[in-house]
Amino acid sequence: MLGAFVDGELPASARETLEARLADDPRAAARVAAWRAQKAALRALCEGARVSGEDAAPDAGQAGAEPAVLILRPSGSWWWRAGMAAAWVAVGAGLAVAATMLVPRLAPGLAPELMAGAAPTAARSETSEAFARRADIAYAVYSPEQRHPVEVGAADEAHLVAWLSRRLGKPLSVPSLAEYGYTLVGGRLLPGNTGPAAQFMYENDAGERLTLYVASSAVDRDPVRLLRDGNRRTFYWSTERTGYALSGPQTEPKLREIALDVCGALGGKPGQW
Template sequence: MPIDPVTDFEIEAYIDGELDTERRMAVEDHLSRHADVAARVMADLKVRSALRLVLQQREPLPAQLADRAETLRQRLGKRRWRLSAIMGFSTMGMAAAAAALMLVWPSLHGDVPSYVGDAVMSHRVGLMRAAMISQVETPHFDAREMQQSTRIRMPVPLSGWRVTDVQLFPSDAGPALQFMIHTDNGQIMSMFATPTRSRATTQPVAVQRGDTAAAYWNRDGVSYALIGSLPARDLDRAADDVADNAYF
């Protein structure tokens, strides 16, 4: 039986310990035949080990991670994270450790929702549809009909964003709605939404998987994900604006 090709998303999931045994073996076979990819994976594992060490030993962030920590530290105020929750640091040490925690939190706790994987897969399907002549894109969207049928309200796309395709996908939580979007700067992104039992409102959290980033959040009983091939920090900023925008 042929083995499905290993994707960058799966390699990143392998690093985070999020694959089942069969796909871990597939990734390990791929790494054994691609030394350059294996070297990158080992480098990423080293970074994650260093960050775990920072959290365990409560020491200042190593200098080689300072730039990444500073980027995340600047977001702490917006997220309203409390640095006082981490004890035993100087002011800068606390900020750096909190930034490190934000960076590795999904990896350490495995709490990235399962629907984010569905969102990434639907994004790839959307890209395939766009490239196929036989697949007709359908940008029409009736917000009232969709809400009555699926209980989903979608955020209004940002200014300069153009919806090129609207599709329903199955998910574990029920019907999921996807917008494929072209932005004014040439990016192709997708917005994915599916009902959730939680009524809690959360702020977007971004994770990176190879060349693909995903930002996810909850609002009024619906879980959302914004997917795109850009750095997680850029996608996170876009998701913040989307999440705070009006909803259909």
């Protein structure tokens, strides 16, 4: 419906209804604005590149105006292109047959995995820094959100922890940050690299937010490290094959102090690092 709205294809009544809804839906309004900008950019890109003999492109502001169209005509005879396509098809078929015959002989233990389409474990795991960047992006996306910062609020903390523990397949706990002036806002379920991930959000009286990102880790134990991205900071570590990342706008010494306390509260031993 949003696409039809941007393209001017909705009836007047449906258009008015959708306009009223967009006033109360910032995400949908932002999507409409982005599509309109994209459409304008395509018009600008194609301006003046019309088929020879056609009239000039109509004004982009006119209703129903169609953007100019680029027509690309490949050089060469059709029979030459058809012959080349057939040759490449034959080459591809030959390579497929050869691979089918050779793979089982060269790597019998690997062939079933390839035939099943399963990726090796090393390909599915991610580095500690990639884990931290995933947590940093989640913080950057959800911490500014005012209306829907979490899926389950702090009022249902017991349900939130039980739900996320069940989805991640391990018992989770929410450390208290009250001594630092932060209270729990709630949490949400997120996609991780190899399965579900959880995000818990905290907020202080000034409106500043911290997030604790939790997901499975291929590393049994990893020391606390720092990732910087603009004015955001993320301290991350692993304990008993569970990765944790604390993200926020705090200065590094303060956020590090909080991260070390959280690490200890969740079973880690930051004093050893």
